[in-house]
Amino acid sequence: MILQNLLQNKKYAIANLAFIITWVIYFTATFYHPYIGIDLEKEEEQWKVVKVDPQGKGYKLGIQKGDIIVKVNQLNPDQFPAVKKWREIEGARQLEIQIPGQASRIVEVPRVFFVKNxxxxxxxxxxxxxxxxxxxxxxxxxxxxxxxxxxxxxxxxxxxxxxxxxxxxxxxxxxxxxxxxxxxxxxxxxxxxxxxxxxxxxxxxxxxxxxxxxxxxxxxxxxxxxxxxxxxxxxxxxxxxxxxxxxxxxxxxxxxxxxxxxxxxxxxxxxxxxxxxxxxxxxxxxxxxxxxxxxxxxxxxxxxxxxxxxxxxxxxxxxxxxxxAGELVLFELSIFLLAAIIAGVILSSLMFLNDLTNDPRLARIVFSQALIAILIFSSVKVGIGYLFNKLSFMNKEDNNPNKEEVQSLKLLRIINRALFLDIEEEKKRIARELHDGPLQLGMELNRRIKHKCEGEKNGVCEELKELADELNYQLRYLCSELRPATLSDLGLVPAVEVLCQELMERNLIEISLSIKFISREQRFSEELEITAYRFIQEGLNNVIRHSKSKIAKVEISIKENCLIILIQDYGKGFDNELISQWALQGERLGIVGMKERIARIGGDLKIKAQPGKGVILTATIPID
CATH class of the missing domain: 1.20.1070 (Rhopdopsin 7-helix transmembrane proteins)
Incomplete structure (x- = not known):
């Protein structure tokens, strides 16, 4: 469907069609026209060769720098369009060439073989x-x-x-x-x-x-x-x-x-x-x-x-x-490049010191080959190391088949115990204390640093400002995760709107939010709002982490004195029969936790999934 909509967009359809036509026409045309690779310069009314590309036909025909081009396709070079504008002889089929002090000779530019070209x-x-x-x-x-x-x-x-x-x-x-x-x-x-x-x-x-x-x-x-x-x-x-x-x-x-x-x-x-x-x-x-x-x-x-x-x-x-870890990759890459450049400089210098060559071009080639060799060696080394680490990890898993099951059971017991405790109230208390205590101190610290460092430009002040900003950012993030302020102050619908907006900004996923038969100002019991919000939050996080769907749909409505919440994605899905198996093995604890949390307040969660066709989660929660 996405591909069909994309092709219906005239702008993209025309652009893609233009590329395909250009690709076919121009690459087909090059198969029948040889590349000569000769640059000319006019000196004393004569067109002399000043550059010969080793990859061109001119080099293979024996044309050298300093040769004189007398005729191009039996025309004076001044009359040949490519020579006149670009000082090149591309498109020529016949050349009359003269080596200074010798008689001129005729050179035919052969057509290229299709397969070779x-x-x-x-x-x-x-x-x-x-x-x-x-x-x-x-x-x-x-x-x-x-x-x-x-x-x-x-x-x-x-x-x-x-x-x-x-x-x-x-x-x-x-x-x-x-x-x-x-x-x-x-x-x-x-x-x-x-x-x-x-x-x-x-x-x-x-x-x-x-x-x-x-x-x-x-x-x-x-x-x-x-x-x-x-x-x-x-x-x-x-x-x-x-x-x-x-x-x-x-x-x-x-x-x-x-x-x-x-x-x-x-x-x-x-x-x-x-x-x-x-x-x-x-x-x-x-x-x-x-x-x-x-x-x-x-x-x-x-x-x-x-x-x-x-x-x-x-x-x-x-x-x-x-x-x-992008910064680690960047650091490793910088080391590889520096090592390659140093090695190239050392090799080139040794060649000159030992009089191995006086040709600067050869020295440049040695420099580039050293650079390329070290980069290839480093890349292969990283790749082989990654494969060995992967194989080693797999062998460890094979040697300890029960270790993962034991860890999963322990984790399942911890989560099951936490589900039956009133942790939301504790989260609310911690969030309030963070907001009223450390966050306020952090904001005051930030204000004082900026006041003291006003007009001063030094590394210490900038570093302190950065640390203060980072501290406040982390504290706000913790408060929001523990207890979203929007949920407490404005209610379920505004909190879900903010959640969807933040997830779309961070993960570049398209979330469609639909609210039916509920006003933005309508409030529910605190327990219901918390349960509904956590369900939507966990459901969308599962879409991002597991389904790989680029589109998600959230629908909140009221029907027969029940709050109905639907979360749908169009990702890879799964088999419904695996849910009970996950509960036993301690896998996909988010889905298991959602079912138990909703059941705890008298609600019901239905899961409809099919491999390759996405997942639909439908929660029904009594309002009373």
Whole structure:
């Protein structure tokens, strides 16, 4: 149903159809047009070769730097469109080449073999599909939120840019012009994406930076139709590097401002890790060397594959609630990168000190290979360590089959005992004492720190402010968990509205709340309100933790002097017969606890579940 609704949205349907058509047309066209990879420069009325790409046909045909191009397709180079505008000879079928001091020779550019070119273009084709599929699947699973929309359009734009890259290098079907325009939007879309992940935070400086980068597409179009069109590639590379550094800096600043234990800090650290993995190899090995020396260190087809980590990481952060320790991953990654850079510098220096080579390009290759080797080694080491730990954990479970059952029975006894105690009153008392005591002291402490540190800018004051804010945040959170103030002050319906809103903000789940035959101001007995609220809270938490459903429905109504509460999800569900088994084994204690809590006040809980079709919980609680 979600996919059907998505395809009915004209905006997304047109975008996806445009990508598929572009992908088929341009990649099919590249299979029949060879990439020559020759750059020219006019010197003394002669067009000389100034750059030869080792991946192109020109290099394989023996064309070298310094050769003179006399004719292109039997035309003077000045008359050939690609030479005239871009100083390249893409699209040529025949070249007349002269080595200085020798007679000219005719070189025929052979057509490429379809299968061979298919393997050559496979990395770009798969990478573009990877970006598009990642954005599309995330949009299907988490529909119509600003974060998902930003991720989809960023992934879609990068996928289109990758498709046009091969056509751009061959000057096919306006590929160079369209590719430049599409690439010019990537820095803007990257900043727009970072601005809303994991939550929207557009500072004044960020807004001005965003507007500055928004001018890049306009400048690109102006350059395309000017005599400076040849500088577009370098201009766009610089813009991409600056926007990437801006995005990384923005995330680093955000981490420093977030509370240490907040989920947003963990999400931001995970996103930052994905950006570093995705962008640094491309910047270090391709973009920066191209700007500084004119040639990348490694084939761009290798370094650009890392960019796929960006949408994958963002998609994972958005879809998954429980994330790995992002800060720990970021710390380990920083160590790996530092070790790789140091090793590369040492190896390159040893080569020069021992006169092994005087070729700077070879030294750069050694540096990059050392960096890549250490990163691969580190990744494999982490992966193997994880597998060994997993296998070790499984073996321990096999060797102690009764340990889990004993622990589950102990936990079940504790919960069963707690269910028959009046713990809510104790929670209320503790929450009141926390609010009237420690929380008030924390607020006063925060006020005094800000007053004393007013006008002072030093590390100690900032650290004290951060600690005071964190203390107040944790105390408010504890008070809310123990006894929601909205429930005591305003009643069941406002408390449930606040609960649903908070869960949607924290977990990006769509919750539909329906209230029938009850006014917002209507109050019930304290025990009934507490029981109903805890039931809804536990039910929605189960949806988030276990069902993996992206949509939940809550309905509260009154019928025949009973409060009827329905919670429905559309997730993976389960077999109804497992409920009694869970009670015995101490599993899924939340459902067992809900049934006993509702039964304690004379109510009834019905559970209707089916694998793959979600769960419906219906609680009937007498009002009297």
């Amino acid at each position: 298919l393997f050559y273009e496979a990395p770009y084709a798969l990478l573009s599909l990877g970006f598009w599929v990642t954005g599309f699947i995330t949009l299907v699973r988490r529909q119509y939120t600003s974060q998902v929309q930003a991720l989809f359009w960023f992934s879609w734009l990068v996928a289109i840019a990758i498709v046009l890259a091969s056509a751009s290098s061959r000057h096919l079907l306006w590929g160079r012009e369209l590719g430049a325009i599409v690439y010019s939007f990537i820095p803007v879309m990257l900043l727009n994406l970072i601005a809303v992940f994991p939550y929207e935070r557009r500072t004044l400086i960020f807004r001005y930076t965003y507007r500055l980068f928004a001018v890049i597409p306009i400048l690109t179009i102006m350059l395309l139709y000017s005599r400076y069109a040849i500088t577009i590639s370098s201009f766009l590379l610089v813009a991409l590097i600056v926007s990437s550094i801006t995005a990384l800096g923005h995330l680093i600043i955000s981490i420093s401002k977030l509370s240490k234990n907040s989920p947003e800090r963990k999400q931001t650290a995970t996103i930052l890790t994905g950006l570093i993995i995705g962008l640094l190899p491309f910047i270090i090995l391709t973009a920066a060397p191209t700007i500084l020396w004119g040639d990348p260190i490694v084939n761009p087809r290798f370094s650009i594959m890392f960019v796929l980590f960006i949408p994958l990481t963002l998609s994972y952060v958005f879809i998954k609630k429980y994330l790995p």
